[in-house]
Amino acid sequence: MVLSVETSYQNALNKREVILRAARQCFVQHGFHATGMAEICSAAGMSAGNLYRYFQNKAAIVRAIADETRARIVPVYERLQTHQNPVEAIVQIILHSLQEFCRGTDSRLWLEVLAEASRNDEMRELYISFDHEIRESLKKLLRRAVKGDGRTPGIDIEAASVWLIALLDGAIARVSIDPHVDLEKIMGTLAASIRRCLKVQQA
């Protein structure tokens, strides 16, 4: 019957999600390499044999997690593209991204992705394509900001986009390491700095 096929498909999706949730939790605690399959299995409440019905191997799980983490951020960039004030749009993007990463424990996961991307080719390509995508969004906004301002652009748009992302990645690192960090305050001063850098043009 058609219905049964559909429910089984749904079921498989659910199982994959259960596994991913479990794996995410383990990876946050011990990192990609120091997490064993047995750990993931027990966190998912599942036997090893069964888990391997849903993922080909450990690498596939890691890939899925990295993809998922990345996918959560992209919409933020697209949503704010239509904001009328481009500088404020940029500020909002960075703030939203930071919040999105730092709610829960995704920041640690992202740090793990960064480290992995620096040596694993597949992960590097993922990071770079992700980076390209979101920096294109930023550059569009930066161009609008420079034009709208009516002054000679003292800003190197390419460089500015790089620095915004670096600032974000650095902030994620800090938040995920230092337990005493005050996210609210951090975000306030971050916004101020970005505004200062982007709005004030000097000869």
Added chain:
Amino acid sequence: MVLSVETSYQNALNKREVILRAARQCFVQHGFHATGMAEICSAAGMSAGNLYRYFQNKAAIVRAIADETRARIVPVYERLQTHQNPVEAIVQIILHSLQEFCRGTDSRLWLEVLAEASRNDEMRELYISFDHEIRESLKKLLRRAVKGDGRTPGIDIEAASVWLIALLDGAIARVSIDPHVDLEKIMGTLAASIRRCLKVQQA
């Protein structure tokens, strides 16, 4: 004999350094957890049994590497403390640090340290104490900059120090992941941004 003790001590130091150099190389390639002791042994041209005479275990090697990496940066901060122009001193510090990390492959190692610090308590303490130390240096300079400027400080000194380090960490991540990055250009625009943020105070 006194001399023999001394040379043997020297010898042991050399051996430790040989091992650390080898380990560093391996860690850069595969990270702390994915690097095996056998790998380090063969890179150091040494048997396992012998290597364990110089380090208690793998964790001790990791600790030593992290310490070493950190120790390489601290002097930069101290050296520039006496610079007469505090803003330029800050710019120089950040630029030097970036260069120090990105010469060779230390940037990857630092990324590894960051990821590890987010979950391993010992590494976290190392990072935080390091961070505290260098931010104290930055804060001294920032205070001088604010006073010297003679204007009402529009800058939150604590926050500014945090953001400078975040910027640095983010930049390190980028350099170590993206092979196409132009370090010279990056450093130029970084300096400009910092100057803009720190020098120009607005109501």
Added chain:
DNA sequence: ATAACGAGAGTGAACGTTTATTCTCACAAC
């Protein structure tokens, strides 16, 4: 109504490696 069938979900022990670490023994120096 019931027996036979088959597919999907699930198990957990076992596989062959690889891991970090230790043990044993040989050589060299003084």
Added chain:
DNA sequence: GTTGTGAGAATAAACGTTCACTCTCGTTAT
């Protein structure tokens, strides 16, 4: 002859992965 230095085999645990197998159900045949 003792001590320091080294190699390399040995160990046991842990690793990712696979295996043969069971259990559960819905479908079909009788």
